[in-house]
Amino acid sequence: MFNRKLVLEDGTVYYGVGFGSSREISGEVVFNTSMTGYQEIISDPSYYGQIVMLTYPLVGNYGINRDDFETIAPFINGLIVKEYSEHPSNFRSEETLDSFLKAHDIPGLYGIDTRKLTKSIRSAGTLRGIITNIDIPNDEVLNRLRLLPELRDQVRRTSTTKPYIVPGRGHRIVLVDYGMKHGILRELTKRNCHVTVVPYDYSAENILRLKPDGIMLTNGPGDPQDVPEAIQMIGKVIHHVPVFGICLGHQLIALACGAETEKMKFGHRGGNHAVKDLVTGKAFLTSQNHGYAVKKSSLGNTELELTQISLNDNSVEGIRHRVLPTFSVQYHPESSPGPEDSNYLFDEFLQVIDQHIAKQEVHVYA
Template sequence: MPKRQLILEDGTVFSGEGFGSERNTVGEVVFNTGMTGYQEVISDPSYCGQIVMMTYPLVGNYGINRDDFETVTPFIHGFIAKEVADAPSNFRSVETLDQFLKAHDIPGIRGIDTRKLTKRIRKRGTMKAIITSVEQSADEVVKELRATALPTDQVKQTSTSKPYVVPGRGHHIVMVDFGVKHGILRELTRRDCHVTVVPYHYSAEQILRLKPDGIMLTNGPGNPKDVPEAIEMIQQVIGKTPIFGICLGHQLLALACGADTEKLTFGHRGANHPVKDLQTGKTYLTSQNHSYAVNKASLEHTRLQLTQIALNDKTVEGVSHEEHPAFSVQYHPESSPGPEDTNFLFDAFLQMVKDNKEKEVVAYA
């Protein structure tokens, strides 16, 4: 394996072995604490533009299979691991992690001190980084990194360019795709929903012409304030049909209702984040992947009610609208990977859709 180095914009250098693609890559370096699920992590569109490190020391031991992808084309810029298995053992495995990354031209680096890197990110926050050859001068690279602006069009990169339909016989759900994971689609089709997936920039008029029974605002990458057209759309559709927001969709719903968002120091990425429901007192383990969160204090002057909080840092994990049928959560109830504690939220959304349709029938009668 060729020698490679990971250089952070603060000047920190990690030396290791390259795997996957041999090209140089720049991105925001982040870490995920999941013990399993590296395939879902790599293929999650919410990681668009980022170099992802797994804190669990052994990665790739069960290979890559055909079933666990969250998108067809991964959008990560790089991958970091302490140790990568070259000979995976699993009956579903069809190729190694190295082969998969090579096929998608994604650079990786292994053999570095991932514990040290994690502690660095926790202390300094997420930062720009590059995976490059050992011949590169660290001082020159750091100067280039600091002068490099990270992209702000990640949602445009990951969203579908044209609408498409996933047929079903049940409720008609319009899914606004900001970088949707297949897991969300799977949960709706499992419940026999007729899903129309539309691009992130679809207007309120275009969406309402589809006569949806409900609207799903999906996960996606980046800063929610970089998608102003979606905020405007939500402001125009709220109250006209039930809404369920997940992750970025949660942040966009909050912004549309007058709340604010902020960037976390190192974000939440993993499969065991505890979340407390303030209405029931129950605590759930959740799968999370986000850099931004809704500012708790900003909810005070809105019609949004705080419903759930993160037990680790008390950040906002769920809100619901006091007047209209709309709610959202910061985490991923579809998991993929992670616990399925909150899978019932899809049923709660569809019950909201059903109740709203019944009210419309009564009002019409």
């Protein structure tokens, strides 16, 4: 353990103790309010390039195990916690959080006032920061921070580079990987789907050539407007096959249908976000991780209708096409970590596929 500091672009400095890697790292500083699930959070590709702060005070107390990863390698740039537990107690634990971060060259920082930092982000909005050694002058760090370019290629860096198949006997699903969490794949294979995972820039023609029963668009990092290839592809395939989008996939569907997206002040990241379904009137808790959202006012000039809203800030949480078998949600129905209240959406997607197939058969035999 060694003394380190976090320097934010507004000039604020937080002094703490380093763990994990000792290298200097920069990134957008965001906070997650989940009480558990730090292993899944660390391995979520949607955090690519970000320094993640966990608001729950004690982290590392149940270690790291082989079963709770959402990707093979973690994508966060850094981790900030109030108190780090050096001695985990869990029958599944195979190594400490510190040794895991060291193995993946990810810096950690603990011992700072995370409550104060959270309030600062909620007030000023998301800030960029650098975790560095305590002896480097703050002015020098700030100058480096101000010269850092904005990330624009996060999806390319987190998506698979080649298609691959996860065999099943059920519906044939093309899963477009924009930075996919394995929880989505688990939910589809649990339902015996035959899944073909394709890269983010796979063309509509190549996807339709696979003859899918349905297409699922995954979560991913960054600004949806930085992925024009995906927007063009979605605009074509929704006229042929049922489509279900999650998180970034949800935003891309909105853009493909003529709606707009916007950067949020500090985003939604945690496992306790309340959402209301406007169709059923029911409310449920969801797991969320996004810094962009669909503009509610932009839906009026499209064929999309609002189906779900956030009970915290009234932002868009679900949309559905009025004519085509296409729908999406802003949150993560596969959770990982978080509540499983919205897990039914995977079954709903398969029902939409069944209805679409039935309509096609009626048309063929009519």
